[in-house]
Amino acid sequence: MYKVQKLLVNYKTLEEFKKFKEYGVQELSMLEDLQENIIENDSESPFYGIYYGNKLxxxxxxxxxxxxxxxYFDPPQDYLELWKLEVLPDYHGKGFGSALVQYAKSYNLPVKTNARQRSSEFWEKMNFSSVTYNPNRDRGENPYVWYPDGVHEQQDPTTDNSLIKETDLSSESIES
Amino acid sequence: MYKVQKLLVNYKTLEEFKKFKEYGVQELSMLEDLQENIIENDSESPFYGIYYGNKLxxxxxxxxxxxxxxxYFDPPQDYLELWKLEVLPDYHGKGFGSALVQYAKSYNLPVKTNARQRSSEFWEKMNFSSVTYNPNRDRGENPYVWYPDGVHEQQDPTTDNSLIKETDLSSESIES
Structure with missing residues (x-):
């Protein structure tokens, strides 16, 4: 039983974020916005976290x-996108990751994530399923989804097939 | 000087793909399509690769x-999305990754990628830049882009702001 809480954007939280491997453009942009007063200190972030003592x-x-x-879902409906799920290495195997996923599922909306390398076992344990891959929709992602009762996989999602052009990259090999 | 070639979907290539960490839903789906004769043997894939001897x-x-x-780009135009760039561990540091990126740039179209954890140094060496993060467009990605001459960052991209609903996830903490 861990307490999951919404994280506020401030210098302390952003400093803690640096310990996570998936620190990138999004976090740097939050830091800049804070420094330039584009966002207020302690404004809401899309992040949720678990503290162990004082440590995120x-x-x-x-x-x-x-x-x-x-x-992704049938019937089509609001759903949650879950990104950047990560537990610091010293805290693996203690159920922190599962607690966060449970929290997401507690809204009883479908959940979609882009599973990281070699993480399918974890997602399957969480009752997530892989989807039928659709290049136009999934564009290099590795989508896993969770279906609440009564929700199913969307068949033949109406993706815009003109997004990806099919016949225009030469198939000849070149010397690079 | 390595030879970059377009990879064809067949059992041999799919077996070689298993050695790469980013083997996932996309590759499994290609294997299924091949097994069920939905796609032909040796049909074109979106993958490009470099062989060293007989080994991908x-x-x-x-x-x-x-x-x-x-x-992403101004003026708006066709561009390339580059995913799943990966070099097998024993072959790092020999320029294989750079050769693939050079190949992508040789089309002289803008290139966009989702940079993996801790890879920004590599992309910057390749003359890629990070973008101004836009949650509606970038949705958890870590976008790096390459601008050919005369191409710039798109200002205020017209993302559909209603994609993400702002005020509906409770900010209260719950016990999970």
Whole structure:
């Protein structure tokens, strides 16, 4: 039983984020916005985390996507996108990751994530399933989803097939 | 000077793909399509690779995205999405990764990638830049882009702001 809490954007939290491997453009941009007073100190972030004592040991970000854009679930509906789930190495195997995923599922909305390398076993343990890969929709992702009761995989999602052009990259090999 | 070649979907290539860490839903789906004769043996794949002798030691996938969907570049135009760039561990430091990126740049179209954890140094060496993070467009990604001459960052990309709902996930902490 861990307490999951929404994280606020401030210098302390951003400093703690640096310990996570998936620190990148998003976090740097939050830091800049804070330094330039574009966002206020302690404004809401899309991140949720678990503290162990005073230390942030696990985090994820969670966004609610409008059902109008749902191309994963049937019936189409609002769903949650879960990104950057990560537990600091010294705190693995203690259920922090599962607690965050449980928290996401507690909204009882479908959940979609882009599973990292070699993490399918974890997601399957969490009752997530892989989807039928659709290059236009999934674009290099490794999507795993969780279906609440009564929700199923969307068949033939109406992706815009003109997004990817099919016949225009030469198939000849070149010397590089 | 390495020879970069387009990879064809067949059992041999799919077996070689298993050695790469980013083997996932996309590759499994290609294998299933092949087994069920949904795609032909030796059909084209979005993957490009470098062989060292008979062994596939580096790969990436490359898609051309229709300029109609371009929200990264100014002027908006067709660009390449580069995913799953990976060199097998024993072959690091020999320029295989750079050769693949050079190949992508040789089309002289803008290139966009989602940089993996702690890879920004490599992308900057390749003259890629990070973008101004836009949660609606970038959705947890870590985007790095390469601008050919005359191409710049798109300012205020017209992302559909209703994609992400802002005020509906409770900010209260719960016990999980």
């Amino acid at each position: 040991v696990a985090r994820m970000s969670l966004y609610r996507i409008d059902g109008h854009y749902d191309r | 030691v580096a790969r990436m996938s490359l898609y051309r995205i229709d300029g109609h969907y371009d929200r």
